[in-house]
Amino acid sequence: MAEWLPVATRYHPMSENQHSSTEEEQPSPTESHLTTLLRQSRTILLTTVVIALVATQPVLAQSVGSDFCSTDMAQTIQNIFDVIQFGGPLLGGTLALGATVAIPALRRADVKRELKTVRNQGVIWGVIVAPMATTLVTFILNTIVAGGSSCSF
Secondary structure, eight states: OOTTSOGGGSOOOOOHHHHHHHHHHSOOHHHHHHHHHHHHHHHHHHHHHHHHHHHHHHHHHSOOSHHHHTSHHHHHHHHHHHIIIIIHHHHHHHHHHHHHHHGGGOOOHHHHHHHHHHHHHHIIIIIIIHHHHHHHHHHHHHHTSTTHHHHTO
16 A cells, blocks of 8 residues: 555554664653753853853952042942932922822813822832832942942942
8 A cells, every 4th residue: 555655754663672672762851851951051050150250350350449439430320329319209209299289179080090190100209219229229339339338329
């Protein structure tokens, strides 16, 4: 019946002994996946260690301290910090208070809904997020930035 097909495409049934011997030689898909994952993990870990060693050497060689505090970069960071620290709550609180005062004076429901959104965003960003950002920026400047702890941001 399949005699007209080329030899490579003919169906050749395997005996039980042949089938079981090929299963022992080939790893299961899970074992193959785990082996590949382990190999990739080793490569990533080795690459990370090498990059960490190479990238931190220039930073460790720098002198830190009061030299950083006199640079323009330190002054720019201090200015950004001041804007976040004082401008965020001031602007957010002003928007929230203005929207709260204006809501009862308006009659249209769609405008009231917009003002409620403005009020909520003012409270979220001005009263909650800005003080948290101030704490986060203080931590980053004092612990991560080279020389930041001597500038007392």
